[in-house]
Each structure stands twice: as C-alpha cells, then as structure tokens.
Amino acid sequence: MTLRSGRQFLSIPGPTTVPDEVLQAMHRPAVDIYGGDGGGELFGITTRCLSDLKEIFRTTGDTYIYVANGHGAWEGTLCNVLSAGDTVLVLESGRFAVGWGEQAHSMGIEIKSVPGDWQHAVDPTKVEEALRADTENKIKAVLVVQIDTASGCVNDIPAIRAAMDAAGHDALLMVDTIASLACMPFEMDAWGVDVAVGGSQKGLMTPPGLGFAAASPKAKERHQHAGLRTSYWDWTYRDQDEHYRKYCGTPPVHLLFALRKAMDMLLEEGLDNVHHRHALLAGATHAAINVWREGGTFDFNILDPKQRSQSVTTLRLADGFAPEPIRAYCQNTLGVTLGLGIGDLSGKAFRVAHMGHVNAPMMLGTLGALEITLDVLGMIDGTSKGGIKAATEFLATSLKA
Numbered sequence: 376m377t378l379r380s381g382r383q384f385l386s387i388p389g390p391t392t393v394p395d396e397v398l399q400a401m402h403r404p405a406v407d408i409y410g411g412d413g414g415g416e417l418f419g420i421t422t423r424c425l426s427d428l429k430e431i432f433r434t435t436g437d438t439y440i441y442v443a444n445g446h447g448a449w450e451g452t453l454c455n456v457l458s459a460g461d462t463v464l465v466l467e468s469g470r471f472a473v474g475w476g477e478q479a480h481s482m483g484i485e486i487k488s489v490p491g492d493w494q495h496a497v498d499p500t501k502v503e504e505a506l507r508a509d510t511e512n513k514i515k516a517v518l519v520v521q522i523d524t525a526s527g528c529v530n531d532i533p534a535i536r537a538a539m540d541a542a543g544h545d546a547l548l549m550v551d552t553i554a555s556l557a558c559m560p561f562e563m564d565a566w567g568v569d570v571a572v573g574g575s576q577k578g579l580m581t582p583p584g585l586g587f588a589a590a591s592p593k594a595k596e597r598h599q600h601a602g603l604r605t606s607y608w609d610w611t612y613r614d615q616d617e618h619y620r621k622y623c624g625t626p627p628v629h630l631l632f633a634l635r636k637a638m639d640m641l642l643e644e645g646l647d648n649v650h651h652r653h654a655l656l657a658g659a660t661h662a663a664i665n666v667w668r669e670g671g672t673f674d675f676n677i678l679d680p681k682q683r684s685q686s687v688t689t690l691r692l693a694d695g696f697a698p699e700p701i702r703a704y705c706q707n708t709l710g711v712t713l714g715l716g717i718g719d720l721s722g723k724a725f726r727v728a729h730m731g732h733v734n735a736p737m738m739l740g741t742l743g744a745l746e747i748t749l750d751v752l753g754m755i756d757g758t759s760k761g762g763i764k765a766a767t768e769f770l771a772t773s774l775k776a
C-alpha cells in the first residue's frame with residue numbers, strides 16, 4: 376500500500392520546488408538574443424534582473440549573472456579578486472565552507488581555516504584571533520557561508536564583520552548566500568560584505584543553472600590587481616554595455632524568463648514577508664522536532680537553537696539508526712522526498728528543507744509524512760508522537776500574534 380500518488384513534495388535543500396508560474400514562464404520559444412523585439416525584451420530582462428539582484432542582496436554594488444551552478448559562482452568570485460599564492464581564511468561550519476576552500480586551493484590559493492565541528496556556527500572570536508595572528512597580512516579574504524546547508528547552521532555575518540574590524544584586518548569578506556538568499560535577511564552593504572555569491576535553485580525558486588555575484592567597491596578595487604582573472608568570469612568584461620558580454624556568450628534565455636518571473640513573485644510578496652514566512656515555517660519544523668527528539672532516536676544537529684537556520688534543518692541520528700529507511704519510507708509510501716546527510720554527516724543524518732516556494736500546507740504535509748514515517752519505523756512513541764500538534768500550535772500562536 377502506498378499513499379504517494381498525487382503531487383510529490385520535494386523537501387531537499389535545493390533544487391527546491393519551482394512554482395508553476397515560473398515553469399510556465401519558460402514554456403515559450405527562444406527569442407532573438409541580438410536585438411529586434413525578442414532581443415529587446417531580453418535586454419530589458421537582463422537589466423531588471425541585475426538591478427533586482429541588487430535589491431535582493433541589498434547592495435548598490437555591481438551584480439553579475441553566470442550560467443553556472445553554485446560551484447561555478449564560487450570559482451567566478453574567487454578568480455575576480457584573488458591571485459595565486461594569496462591566502463584565504465575559511466570559516467568551517469559544514470561541508471559548503473570547506474568545499475569553497477577546497478576549490479580555492481585547487482586554484483592555487485593558500486588555505487587557513489578556523490576549524491568547526493559542524494554542530495555550531497562560526498565563533499567570531501576565533502575569527503578575530505586568526506586575523507590578529509596574521510601579522511604579515513597574508514590573508515586576502517575571509518570565506519564564510521551564511522547558511523551551511525550540510526550542517527543546517529546559520530552564521531552571524533555582522534558579528535564576523537565586527538570581528539574583522541576589531542582585528543583591524545583589511546581582508547575581503549566573501550559570503551556564500553546560496554542557501555540563505557531570499558530565505559532570511561542578508562544586508563550586503565549594511566553588513567560590510569565585499570563579495571556575495573548566490574544561486575538560482577533555492578530561495579530564488581528558479582531551476583539550477585544560474586549563479587550570482589555581487590561586488591562592493593572595495594572588491595572591485597582588488598579586482599584590478601587580481602591575478603586569477605579569466606575572461607569567462609571577468610567582472611570588467613561583463614561591465615561593458617553590450618548585452619552579449621553580460622553573459623560572455625549566449626544568454627541563458629529560458630532561465631532568465633524563469634528568474635524574471637520568480638523575482639517578480641518574490642518582490643510582489645515583499646522580501647520582508649518572504650523572510651518572515653521562512654521564519655514561521657522553520658519555527659513549525661523546529662517545534663515538531665522538539666517533540667519527536669524526546670523519543671531519543673535523533674536530535675537537531677545544531678545544538679544552539681539560535682544557530683539553527685530558517686531554510687534547512689539537519690537531523691542527526693542516534694547510534695543504531697540510519698537515514699535511508701526514513702527517506703525511503705517517506706518517499707516511496709508517502710510521496711515526500713527528504714534530503715540526505717552529506718559530507719561528514721553522510722549516513723548519520725537527514726535533512727528537512729523549508730526554503731523557497733513553500734507554504735503552510737506543504738510544510739505541514741511534509742512534517743505529517745515524517746511523523747507517520749517515524750511512527751511506522753518505531754522511532755517515536757507516547758508523547759514524542761505529538762510533533763504535528765506542536766507545529767500547528769506554533770503557527771497558530773505566531774499568526775495570532
């Protein structure tokens with residue numbers, strides 16, 4: 376017996392559910408990319424996407440759209456501001472901070488790390504210490520992920536900026552917002568971020584394939600002397616007026632149709648409302664887990680509630696439990712696909728995403744399917760079965776307030 380027929384729910388932390396309106400926006404022929412009516416339309420879409428990205432990153436700096444996934448955007452930002460032999464300070468909070476650092480290393484950049492245990496956010500005091508110890512000023516950039524999608528933690532970017540300022544260090548602050556943009560507040564200019572990296576496939580509700588970058592004036596200044604610049608990623612090349620250069624080649628026409636629609640939807644909802652929706656759906660998820668965890672079979676991976684992200688929650692299993700039966704039952708019998716544990720959490724954790732195009736019934740459906748799964752697999756009993764009640768009460772109380 377299965378109950379999975381009907382709409383499948385994707386609760387993996389990216390790619391996320393693409394709204395029907397966004398899918399429909401792509402369902403049209405390609406247009407002339409060089410001009411004429413279609414080309415003219417595309418120029419307009421590019422101009423508006425680049426300026427709306429500024430609004431979403433909250434910056435007056437320059438923005439860029441790459442035909443790339445998140446790894447591409449990582450590389451694209453590193454090579455625009457760094458030279459081989461430079462050192463970057465990697466703030467470890469999960470697989471993605473580490474991965475960005477590994478990529479920098481593969482490009483000839485030296486790595487120093489502030490190590491982390493993947494159960495806590497980055498400690499800003501350790502960042503200050505590491506920068507103070509850099510008396511020869513070798514560190515040219517600090518790499519941090521706002522929400523590390525593997526561990527489920529959220530890092531405090533303003534506190535990290537304050538630590539850099541307290542150390543009097545002039546490294547660039549480079550922030551990966553791939554799993555946080557349009558899920559929680561990000562204030563590039565107000566927080567003193569120099570380079571921000573984003574991707575289309577999570578909070579931005581667009582299929583994978585577009586990477587975003589935003590650069591502060593200080594980053595653009597460093598860019599003038601960066602030795603790793605290559606023509607595809609190059610900001611100066613893309614700053615030219617000609618439309619073709621904005622993508623260093625053929626524009627990703629259909630992904631741009633999708634992105635335009637998705638940004639229209641986000642801006643119509645209002646970014647503050649979008650963030651608040653994510654906060655409430657994360658709160659409902661956390662309320663349910665707080666009850667289920669009493670069964671002793673799993674717990675939040677991130678120990679401090681304030682460090683748990685509002686786009687994805689990682690659940691660490693107790694010894695003797697494996698994620699695969701949970702994911703398999705939830706998917707095959709109930710039609711909800713949960714995320715895998717990745718990196719050091721592979722085989723030890725699973726993830727529930729609450730990001731992007733998601734609303735109360737989708738989230739309650741996901742949590743309901745998970746509660747049934749946990750019950751069937753004997754992982755909750757007695758009072759630890761009351762997760763859904765806690766989630767709905769959390770939402771009702773929040774909405775009344």
Ligand SMILES: Cc1ncc(COP(=O)(O)O)c(C=O)c1O
Pocket residue numbers: 388389444445446447471520522523524525551552553554574583
């Ligand atoms: C925070 C974060 N950074 C970077 C990436 C890498 O992005 P991609 O898989 O699109 O290359 C991901 C992917 O999930 C991510 O969550």
